[in-house]
Amino acid sequence: MMTRETASTSEALVGALLDARRVELGLLDGLSDTQFLGMRAHFLEPPIWEMGHVGWFQEYWLLRRLDGAAPLLRGGDEIYDSFNVSYTRRWDHRFPSPADTRAYIMAVLQRSVARLESREPRSAEEVYFYTLAAQHEDMHAENLAVILQTLGYARPSDLLASAPPPVDAEFRRHDVAVPGATFVVGADHDEPFVFDNEKWAHPVTVAPFRISATPVTNAEFEAFVADGGYRRRECWGRRGWDWRRREGVEHPLFWQRVGADWFERRFDFLVPLEAWHPVVHVNWYEAEAFCRWAGRRLPTEAEWEMAATFDPASGTRRRFPWGDAPPTCERANLDYRVGGTLDVRALPDGDSPLGCRQMIGNVWEWVADTFEPYPGFVCDPYKEYSVPHFGAKKVLKGGCWATRSRLIRATWRNFFKRHRRNVFAGFRTVAH
Numbered sequence: 001m002m003t004r005e006t007a008s009t010s011e012a013l014v015g016a017l018l019d020a021r022r023v024e025l026g027l028l029d030g031l032s033d034t035q036f037l038g039m040r041a042h043f044l045e046p047p048i049w050e051m052g053h054v055g056w057f058q059e060y061w062l063l064r065r066l067d068g069a070a071p072l073l074r075g076g077d078e079i080y081d082s083f084n085v086s087y088t089r090r091w092d093h094r095f096p097s098p099a100d101t102r103a104y105i106m107a108v109l110q111r112s113v114a115r116l117e118s119r120e121p122r123s124a125e126e127v128y129f130y131t132l133a134a135q136h137e138d139m140h141a142e143n144l145a146v147i148l149q150t151l152g153y154a155r156p157s158d159l160l161a162s163a164p165p166p167v168d169a170e171f172r173r174h175d176v177a178v179p180g181a182t183f184v185v186g187a188d189h190d191e192p193f194v195f196d197n198e199k200w201a202h203p204v205t206v207a208p209f210r211i212s213a214t215p216v217t218n219a220e221f222e223a224f225v226a227d228g229g230y231r232r233r234e235c236w237g238r239r240g241w242d243w244r245r246r247e248g249v250e251h252p253l254f255w256q257r258v259g260a261d262w263f264e265r266r267f268d269f270l271v272p273l274e275a276w277h278p279v280v281h282v283n284w285y286e287a288e289a290f291c292r293w294a295g296r297r298l299p300t301e302a303e304w305e306m307a308a309t310f311d312p313a314s315g316t317r318r319r320f321p322w323g324d325a326p327p328t329c330e331r332a333n334l335d336y337r338v339g340g341t342l343d344v345r346a347l348p349d350g351d352s353p354l355g356c357r358q359m360i361g362n363v364w365e366w367v368a369d370t371f372e373p374y375p376g377f378v379c380d381p382y383k384e385y386s387v388p389h390f391g392a393k394k395v396l397k398g399g400c401w402a403t404r405s406r407l408i409r410a411t412w413r414n415f416f417k418r419h420r421r422n423v424f425a426g427f428r429t430v431a432h
Helices: 011-027 033-037 047-067 076-080 098-117 124-151 220-228 238-247 284-294 301-309
Strands: 176-177 181-185 202-206 208-211 255-258 261-266 267-273 364-370 394-397 415-418
Touching: 011 047, 011 124, 011 238, 033 098, 047 076, 047 098, 047 124, 176 301, 181 301, 202 301, 220 261, 220 284, 220 415, 238 284, 238 364, 267 364, 301 394
Parallel strands: none
Antiparallel strands: 176 208, 181 202, 255 261, 261 267, 364 394, 394 415
8 A cells, every 4th residue: 555655666656557557458448449439428538539548648748758758659649638639529530449559558658667667766756747647547547437337338347346345224314513613725745746736735714514424315316306306496506507407407317217216327237226325426516406405505625624634632634534544445435446336324434533424435525616726826737737627617525436545635626517417426515
């Protein structure tokens, strides 16, 4: 398990690159040539593009940026540069074949590993870019899982490695009281690697509030659907209502009615809706509408981080809800371990000091805030990561079952458009 102390060793950096590639290729394993191209749809990339892009990104930063090497793939910039090639154009290229694409990204990986192993000591710049390349591939592997789910492809066999953990049958839904305080939000300077939008820790005044101990469940959201929540104008903000009417939405994205019962599509299987699992694949508008229906609201980002990490006994915050130690399977549903979401009553070892459960892993959680820079923001070398999205997207916190454990922490800030539904996202609520 990588720690803060070992994260920058050559062995750890190489291990992260190799492991990220292992997962990426495992998700692609078994796809036909037709499936590699996918289907043109909003917010999707062809799987073949995802495959080549992670290699291109690694080559750009590790070989071309650090050493000035010539590109390995002629015309690669015109295909794989995500900032300059929009979603709508990513089906229009003459892609190399899946076999040639795999050969390209493996050639890049071999050169990247050999480069690192031949250079000691490593510079801070090299550590940064190697970590960036591995974590970028981690994020794209999660996005690839989203693509496979959205297209209804088979769930890769590697995503069924572990049996679900036991649940606490005595658990009951409840709110957790969070005291008011001046709380520090954002990443500490001793973190080995953070993205620019997490920098840096700064104080925020938070009033007392009460937050749900778990994310909203399927059963809770089903009650909203049954009560006509999607058709009740008073539950929706103006933009959300315009979106709902335009799209004709009546329920979460992958729910299907079979007779009198709700089912949910998970990859290529239709399964009965599990009452105690968190609702997933809902967008920010849907989360907001549920909150209005329930007489509650979404937490702010500061409230979320405080509920997740504040230790009232010491008056300090933790790196994770359970402490500073890295995630384990007893604490968080991460790393594709069970191939999907878990019952919200599971994993009590991951509770925060205040008693909130599963704030890391299982489902990303929408919060109220728009994605904005923190005070004193300075852009990192990967300038396209955060800056183009400030003011345009909403923040999500905590990671999901497909997030890599080496990637996530309580200060991590994910961000998506309000109407994005196919990501592994849910939410928890705060009492008014």
